[in-house]
Structure formats: structure tokens, C-alpha cells
Amino acid sequence: MSENITRPTLDTLLERINAVGEEMRAGFTAINDRLNRIESLASTTRGEMLSMRADFTEMQTEFREVRAGLKQSA
Helix, strand or coil: CCHHHHHHHHHHHHHHHHHHHHHHHHHHHHHHHHHHHHHHHHHHHHHHHHHHHHHHHHHHHHHHHHHHHHHHHC
């Protein structure tokens, strides 16, 4: 084969390979961004759940104190 035929074919293949590589890189970047958002949301949700647990524990303690006071006054 002549160099004139082979060189354009190789250049075309390399361009296509590079284009696929760029598309994959963009896809991985998008996936990474979404995973970061999910991780942030999960962290926020965990913080809210811990806060709710603390509020529930406090409310439970207050309820027990009120119930104990009612029993003593009865």
C-alpha cells in the first residue's frame, strides 16, 4: 500500500479514537458530578436524621418527666 492511502486512514482512525476518548471523559465527569451531589444530599439527610433523633430523645425525656409529675400529684 502506498503511504498516501494509509496515512489519511490512520489520521481518521486517530481522530475518531480521540473523539470517543473525549466523549468518555465528558461522561465520566458528568457521572462524578452526579455522585458528588448524591453524596452531599446523603450527608445532609444524615445530619437531619441525627437532629430529629436528638429532638425525639429530648421529647421522650420531657414526656417521661411530665408523666412522672402527674403520677405524683394524683
